[in-house]
Amino acid sequence: MTLEVPPNSIPDVRILDCAGKKLVLDRTRIMGILNLTPDSFSDGGLWLGKTAAVQHALAMQDAGADIIDVGGESTRPGARAVSLQQELDRVIPVIESIVGQLRVPVSIDTSKPEVMREAVAAGAGMINDVCALRHDGALQAVAELDVPVCLMHMLGDPRVMQDNPVYDDVVKDVTGFLLTRADLCKENGVPAENIVLDPGFGFGKTLQQNIALFHALPDIVANGYPVLVGVSRKAMIGQLTGRETRGRVAGSITAAALAAQMGAAIVRVHDVAETSDALKVATALC
Ligand code: 7PM
Numbered sequence: 001m002t003l004e005v006p007p008n009s010i011p012d013v014r015i016l017d018c019a020g021k022k023l024v025l026d027r028t029r030i031m032g033i034l035n036l037t038p039d040s041f042s043d044g045g046l047w048l049g050k051t052a053a054v055q056h057a058l059a060m061q062d063a064g065a066d067i068i069d070v071g072g073e074s075t076r077p078g079a080r081a082v083s084l085q086q087e088l089d090r091v092i093p094v095i096e097s098i099v100g101q102l103r104v105p106v107s108i109d110t111s112k113p114e115v116m117r118e119a120v121a122a123g124a125g126m127i128n129d130v131c132a133l134r135h136d137g138a139l140q141a142v143a144e145l146d147v148p149v150c151l152m153h154m155l156g157d158p159r160v161m162q163d164n165p166v167y168d169d170v171v172k173d174v175t176g177f178l179l180t181r182a183d184l185c186k187e188n189g190v191p192a193e194n195i196v197l198d199p200g201f202g203f204g205k206t207l208q209q210n211i212a213l214f215h216a217l218p219d220i221v222a223n224g225y226p227v228l229v230g231v232s233r234k235a236m237i238g239q240l241t242g243r244e245t246r247g248r249v250a251g252s253i254t255a256a257a258l259a260a261q262m263g264a265a266i267v268r269v270h271d272v273a274e275t276s277d278a279l280k281v282a283t284a285l286c
Pocket of ligand 1: 033074075109128129130150152198200201228229230231232233234268
């Protein structure tokens with residue numbers, strides 16, 4: 001008689017435990033973007049902005065989002081920093097009100113350890129840090145909070161990152177940075193199972209550098225950590241299509257489907273319904 005499940009087999013499906021809500025990485029999962037910067041939901045009144053934000057989170061879940069990424073700090077090239085209190089005021093009330101209404105987990109897009117702590121206290125189940133925990137106290141916060149963390153590569157900071165980014169070898173440099181940050185996380189008590197890596201498309205990269213990184217996705221994935229890809233509506237899609245932000249949906253979903261085929265565990269997107277369809281078709285046909 002043969003055993004269907006060997007007793008000491010290693011599970012081959014990775015699962016991110018996001019403060020109790022599980023993100024099962026058996027197929028490419030969709031992270032829906034909930035941007036709480038003033039240019040998005042708040043038309044003046046904070047409460048009006050909050051209601052619209054909650055509705056949008058629920059709509060993204062209905063459209064197929066597997067996790068909702070809440071962000072209140074603009075990382076747009078050239079953007080100026082947001083104060084701690086401003087960022088807390090934007091994100092915490094929204095997290096508090098959506099976590100109970102959503103079946104999918106919530107991640108917090110922040111680089112500030114205080115925001116990480118308050119967001120997780122409010123029910124967030126994952127940290128998404130475009131600075132890869134380089135801010136003072138961020139590494140310790142994540143180790144203590146015991147939730148998954150996405151470590152993203154960025155060259156320089158948002159104010160200057162698009163001013164002539166230069167690499168020795170962009171794929172080696174970005175991969176080396178991410179693996180070094182992952183090692184540091186593990187040395188500081190973050191379990192390997194909680195680490196997600198992201199090459200950081202558009203964060204201090206030219207179009208050619210973004211393309212080189214995209215081509216290298218299978219190699220980045222081969223390091224064993226789940227890889228998150230965020231290209232939705234970004235300048236690289238605009239450069240490839242000649243379109244402004246609102247016309248970049250088709251380009252964005254094409255890139256998301258390709259990233260999925262190349263092994264991305266999570267795609268971070270604005271257009272959840274379209275991406276969900278694209279991933280279903282790509283998965284069935286490829
Ligand atoms: C303005 C310009 C606003 C650019 C927002 C952005 C990523 C991220 C962002 C990403 C991960 C955007 C960016 N991008 N987090 N946060 N990966 N992990 O286009 O690529 O959404 S903000």
